[in-house]
Amino acid sequence: xxxxxxxxxxxxxxxxxxxxxxxxxxxxxxxxxxxxxxxxxxxxxxxxxxxxxxxxxxxxxxxxxxxxxxxxxxxxxxxxxxxxxxxxxxxxxxxxxxxxxxxxxxxxxxxxxxxxxxxxxxxxxxxxxxxxxxxxxxxxxxxxx
Numbered sequence: 834x835x836x837x838x839x840x841x842x843x844x845x846x847x848x849x850x851x852x853x854x855x856x857x858x859x860x861x862x863x864x865x866x867x868x869x870x871x872x873x874x875x876x877x878x879x880x881x882x883x884x885x886x887x888x889x890x891x892x893x894x895x896x897x898x899x900x901x902x903x904x905x906x907x908x909x910x911x912x913x914x915x916x917x918x919x920x921x922x923x924x925x926x927x928x929x930x931x932x933x934x935x936x937x938x939x940x941x942x943x944x945x946x947x948x949x950x951x952x953x954x955x956x957x958x959x960x961x962x963x964x965x966x967x968x969x970x971x972x973x974x975x976x977x978x
Contacts, residue, residue, distance in 0.1 A: 890921075894924055
């Protein structure tokens, strides 16, 4: 009677003893290839589905803001202009947040993960320009009344 699989001695596969590039500790150093790092994630950039609502809101808001200011149509002009200014500012904020999410920064400011502190003069310049634009817009809308 022939012995079953448990009764047999395991046989080693036919590997030649002197395989080139192999040693009992693993492959020899001279045969290994250098490692190459490859970025698996796609490059981050803004897609059309992110840009379309931002551009649409900005266009509608700027038209709502510009027409009452340019043509001065009645008592409701100031309300429509302020609503247009609000929609334009919301679209601008939404655009800035989307741009920040994909890695863009304002000119003069460090990137998000760099660990550097922004220069206070650049921030002061941005704040003063934004305050001046808001003050001019509110002053112009206030003159409609």
